[in-house]
Amino acid sequence: PRCGVPDVAQFVLTEGNPRWEQTHLTYRIENYTPDLPRADVDHAIEKAFQLWSNVTPLTFTKVSEGQA
Numbered sequence: 001p002r003c004g005v006p007d008v009a010q011f012v013l014t015e016g017n018p019r020w021e022q023t024h025l026t027y028r029i030e031n032y033t034p035d036l037p038r039a040d041v042d043h044a045i046e047k048a049f050q051l052w053s054n055v056t057p058l059t060f061t062k063v064s065e066g067q068a
Contacts (some may be wrong), residue, residue, distance in 0.1 A: 020032035023057045 029045070032038050042062070049060035 024059045024061070026061050026063045026068045027067070028063050 004015075027045075029041070032041055046062070052058055053060060
């Protein structure tokens with residue numbers, strides 16, 4: 001149990017070393033907070049994704065419409 005709450009179901013660990021083959025990821029922000037300027041939110045997200053890109057084979061691209 002976590003935090004005194006029992007797990008709701010059994011879980012299964014995948015055998016071997018499964019990998020997600022996709023390395024180029026897209027993202028889209030659907031709802032911005034009204035508490036911060038959109039540019040600040042965009043900059044913070046871009047900075048975070050850049051940190052991930054620096055240490056992994058992942059790349060991130062923001063899309064403005066469609067499925068991300």
